[in-house]
Amino acid sequence: MFPRKEFEKLLIKTSSCWFIRVRDTDRIRKSSRPQLNYESERDKAAHWAWRIYKGEILGGKNICHSCDDSRCVNPDHLFLGTQSDNIKDAVAKGRWTHVRRPRPSMQGKNHWNYKHGNRVGVFEK
Numbered sequence: 021m022f023p024r025k026e027f028e029k030l031l032i033k034t035s036s037c038w039f040i041r042v043r044d045t046d047r048i049r050k051s052s053r054p055q056l057n058y059e060s061e062r063d064k065a066a067h068w069a070w071r072i073y074k075g076e077i078l079g080g081k082n083i084c085h086s087c088d089d090s091r092c093v094n095p096d097h098l099f100l101g102t103q104s105d106n107i108k109d110a111v112a113k114g115r116w117t118h119v120r121r122p123r124p125s126m127q128g129k130n131h132w133n134y135k136h137g138n139r140v141g142v143f144e145k
């Protein structure tokens with residue numbers, strides 16, 4: 021288990037979010053989900069934060085961020101959710117763009133291929 025004191029040495033706290041610093045500097049680690057090793061254990065920084073401040077992560081839950089910054093490890097910004105909660109949350113906040121409905125111009129009679137025939141690869145002047 022990561023000792024709280026050691027963990028807190030790594031933090032850069034802003035007025036809201038907490039970030040993990042680049043070793044021995046005042047720069048914030050840029051990776052979107054920074055990982056930390058302690059002894060032989062490796063886990064995401066946000067998971068360590070949860071375990072240090074809140075307790076165990078129960079059965080297969082994901083750590084979600086209410087602040088939408090996945091680098092953040094402020095326990096007040098973390099909540100437990102399932103993968104599908106996480107996706108629903110992402111959709112609700114517009115972070116998940118893959119489930120966007122196709123635009124009307126891409127469907128049925130509005131589809132480019134319907135109006136123009138399928139001319140992929142044919143270029144006219």
Ligand SMILES: [Zn+2]
Nearest residue numbers: 037087092097
């Ligand atoms: Zn945050």
